[in-house]
Amino acid sequence: MIYLDNSATTYPKPSTVSAAVTAAVRSSANPGRSGHAPSLAAASSVYSARTAAAEFFGCDNEERVIFTPGCTISLNMAIKGLLKKGDHVVVSSMEHNAVMRPLYKLTGEGISFTKAEIVPCDNDKTVDSFRKAINGNTKMIICTHASNVWGLRMPVERLCALAHAYGLLFVVDAAQSAGIAEVDMKNGYDAVCAAGHKGLYGPMGTGLLILGEGILPDTIIEGGTGSSSADLRQPDILPDRYESGTPDLSGIAGLKAGIEFVKKKGTDKIFAHELALIQYLYSRLDKLPGIKLYTPFPDPEFTLPLLSFNIEGLSSEEAALRLSKAGIAVRAGLHCAPLAHESMGTAETGAVRISPSVFTTGADIDRLIFFIKKML
């Protein structure tokens, strides 16, 4: 099989990730609960993963790195923990439902939002679009670092500066970018939400919420933390405040191995490898009659390496099914991001998305092109 659905989850995982998961399953006790040696060893394992993640994201205090079951949970924690009745939020026109569904639910509790239109490859106009959407009640800007459908990269550093200039919080959805593009807390982000199982090559069921200094969202889940148990109030210390319940030790161990893999390869080299493949694919598809492309040629300043398209006369799901029968795994449909499809006029049709990983080769892309041509 040729796997080109890495924006959903990277596959295969590095062998070091599988080994770390297996080792943790075989040897683990419950971390942070007991004083026996296996429990302390498990706690040490979690702590080392926390410090690795903090270092990777430029966070100078590992206590502010929260392990979660995924980016969606991280976003829910940030959104529901930081917003109050009467608050207004500005989001991009490319947001995933992991942002939009929590916000939509909160509209029933007196919270409102405005969608800022993204102007592809024009950061000045995009920033201006966000500025115009801010009103007197705006509390927060939430923006995806890169569209999971179109790969369009948002100027999050400038949007963060804009937010802070207006006294607003800035939350980054780094689901697609972590491990492929630099996500640095030193840019002043108030919260970064990331998936552990995509560009960081960890196991599914892992995610991260990284909080800026002084940011202390209300909790959406409370419970046992192994600390201050006589007190029925949820602890205010980090990371305990946001990590109730037994942690996913094997997942966290795998995530650490994934982060180390990415660090060793180099985010910039991974990005360059994947972008070159996507640029090659784009240039080949652009010459084929019957192929509909929606975005400009992938420019590293404005794009993360993925490409979505359609084939005339075929639904996106039908095209993906035919590719699957040919042994090529891609994703079609709306990709849980209807806003992004509305922006490009594909809300009714969806699109076929190609997303490579560090393991994808030029031969894989040639094979894909071969089968696409057969469908024309």
Add this chain to the structure above:
Amino acid sequence: MAMAVIQVSSVTYALRGQKILRSMGIKAEIQRTTDKIQGKSCSYSILLPADKKTEAEKILTKYGIRMIGRSEKGGQ
């Protein structure tokens, strides 16, 4: 050998404190808190040589490690 016991709120604080102290040349070990100190429960403690207690406390305070209790054990 007399040991100082510095109680902290969580295992993360304990591990972070241990890492910082060791990086500054102070031997530090971690254990589950065995004494109930100041009415708290379920916590971890950093054990270190008693003669390093004052220096260690200053370091932990500087790095934002919240200490919730102190005691000593052992020695003659």
